Amino acid sequence: MVDTDPRRSIPRTDHLLALPEVIAAGESRSQATIKAIISEAQSAARAGDIPVAEVAPTVIRNVTTRSASSLTPVLNATGIIVHTNLGRAPLSAAAKQAVAEASGYVDVEMDLQTGKRSKRGTGAKQALLRACPRAEDALVVNNGAAALLLAVTALRGDNVLADNPASEIIISRGELIEIGAGFRLPDLMATTGSRLREVGMTNRTHLDDYAQAITGQTASLLKVHTSNFRVEGFTSSVEIAQLRELADEHGLPLIADLGSGLFEPVPALPDEPDIASALAAGADVVIVSGDKLLGGPQAGLILGRSDAVQRIAKHPLARAMRTDKLTLAAIEATVANTENPVQEALHIDVDRLQERTERFAELASGVVVAHDGRVGGGGAPGVPLPGWAVELPEYFAAELRKGDPAIVARVHQGRCLIDLRCVPEVEDQRIVDAIARIRGADLVDIEPGDDSRLLDRLKHHLGDGDEDSSEQ
Structure with missing residues (x-):
């Protein structure tokens, strides 16, 4: 019997180190860092997380584009201004x-x-x-x-x-x-x-x-x-x-x-x-x-x-x-x-915030709901900061966190809530685009003509469980 396990074809470390792009990256990155990136890609292929054919491209991409720090910049769409898990105050x-x-x-x-x-x-x-x-x-x-x-x-x-x-x-x-x-x-x-x-x-x-x-x-x-x-x-x-x-x-x-x-x-x-x-x-x-x-x-x-x-x-x-x-x-x-992002979020123009949220909901096919922001970081416990959020199905939260940019929304009672209080207005469209990408990726695996599955998936995206959801 012939062993056809593709994992046996994972490129060797010395072969990956010899790639021209990897050699060039060695002028600015340490060899320990490059070897760690190579090991990560090989391990991902062994686990079946990426195809074997993607090992070399993944290594090249990461040695040339990965940030100098392991910290990932995120857009804070939780409505919590001083979010301890996100580094508290933005400078x-x-x-x-x-x-x-x-x-x-x-x-x-x-x-x-x-x-x-x-x-x-x-x-x-x-x-x-x-x-x-x-x-x-x-x-x-x-x-x-x-x-x-x-x-x-x-x-x-x-x-x-x-x-x-x-x-x-x-x-x-x-x-x-x-x-x-x-x-x-x-x-x-x-x-x-x-x-x-x-x-x-x-x-x-x-x-x-x-x-x-x-x-x-x-x-x-x-x-x-x-x-x-x-x-x-x-x-x-x-x-x-x-x-x-x-x-x-x-x-x-x-x-x-x-x-x-x-x-x-x-x-x-x-x-x-x-x-x-x-x-x-x-x-x-x-x-x-x-x-x-x-x-x-x-x-x-x-x-x-x-x-x-x-x-x-x-x-x-x-x-x-x-x-x-x-x-x-x-x-x-x-x-x-x-000028201070924390104070700006604390004293945000609520009328403008509502306008942004309504426009965002229209572009993102979401629903506007009342949502209280918070100071966070132990500040002003129990004091609500009245505002609004865009409501989407819960699974969007995980997909948004894994995207580029990474977007952290609030998950509450089985729903994903996107609060724009702490999001710079210039970033609104990037979040809309990220939502559109998630919707598109979730529908590509449906076979042509499978109308019932398409309808079920659209209902899930719309998050509408009432009798009129099929009309939407």
């Missing part, structure tokens, strides 16, 4: 330009006038202070968790016993949050060597709860915005202004972790705290994330009183948590310029 045009300019040699720690070493991140700090006049000083570290860890480690009250390194951080039980991927605030605090002193109840905490917990081992008072959940009903919490009086009475620093990163109050998000208000209320330092409502890169921002921020900046841990030149450039550009 503004100004921030992208700043990152590109900072990618080479830059004067990040040099005074070009004197030729001597200068302080790091001065431009980003000045931009933050201009945006928030309430703050006396500012510091940028690599993320929000690092900022909180650094602040509670560096700031200790005057009454902490010098010969006893153990200290306590007082926090309300209602603020012991868990964020994404099972990351819990108490676990982070435990790494500082301090203990969390939990006060109050999950739903109700009073000022007297804090006062009774203060001892000679109390290091600081910590106020944390719960960000990704809300407790409603019979509730009570202590505001920053009340905690300020208690902190002054006992010589304690007051740290406020706000999370999302608003400089000023936003009417559309009435319960979302902002940096200026927290500092005005008396927080010594305020901590926010750069890649949430601020609309910049991942970073932890610490703003507040000069003496407190300087204590944090001079702590040995600050060196381990400092951020790089690209983040500093992006933060400065984000804060110094008004």
Whole structure:
């Protein structure tokens, strides 16, 4: 018996490495990368995912066109502005330009006038202070968790016993949050060597709860915005202004972790705290994330009183948590310029959004439905952003994710929902074209004359289960 398994004909690695296009690609790509691309194509052929005849063309295509990074750009059609799984905030045009300019040699720690070493991140700090006049000083570290860890480690009250390194951080039980991927605030605090002193109840905490917990081992008072959940009903919490009086009475620093990163109050998000208000209320330092409502890169921002921020900046841990030149450039550009995709999506013209959605639905043969967007990233939990989406059959979501461009829609109750809130308007037609390609590819396997199968498939595309679907 003759073995006719086509997989025995898969091109050998040395033959594929000898292809002229592969040799040319070797001038810019590493041999390890090229060999990995070849191995992927061979494995796909062995698994039957691609024909053996497509191995060489696939290798040539991937070595010549594949992105330098494994990250795939996507169009966010979910309606969630700060989508953690999609990299949170998209950078503004100004921030992208700043990152590109900072990618080479830059004067990040040099005074070009004197030729001597200068302080790091001065431009980003000045931009933050201009945006928030309430703050006396500012510091940028690599993320929000690092900022909180650094602040509670560096700031200790005057009454902490010098010969006893153990200290306590007082926090309300209602603020012991868990964020994404099972990351819990108490676990982070435990790494500082301090203990969390939990006060109050999950739903109700009073000022007297804090006062009774203060001892000679109390290091600081910590106020944390719960960000990704809300407790409603019979509730009570202590505001920053009340905690300020208690902190002054006992010589304690007051740290406020706000999370999302608003400089000023936003009417559309009435319960979302902002940096200026927290500092005005008396927080010594305020901590926010750069890649949430601020609309910049991942970073932890610490703003507040000069003496407190300087204590944090001079702590040995600050060196381990400092951020790089690209983040500093992006933060400065984000804060110094008004154009910002996150804020534009948050304050989108709803009338224009409805017009776009209706036109999109007509071109894509979809149905317009009411759809609330969300801030996402732990910001403004439960606050709807009224809008619309185009409804398609559920299977479109998977096909759109695998396309070029990759398009991420929302899947809800067995339907694919395309929300244009976070999609640049110039990209609308590309999504329409992607939908048309999916429809066309799904119909090509129907034999001529098979009218019943064609009708069933069209019903599936239209997503209409009523009695008049056959007429459509």
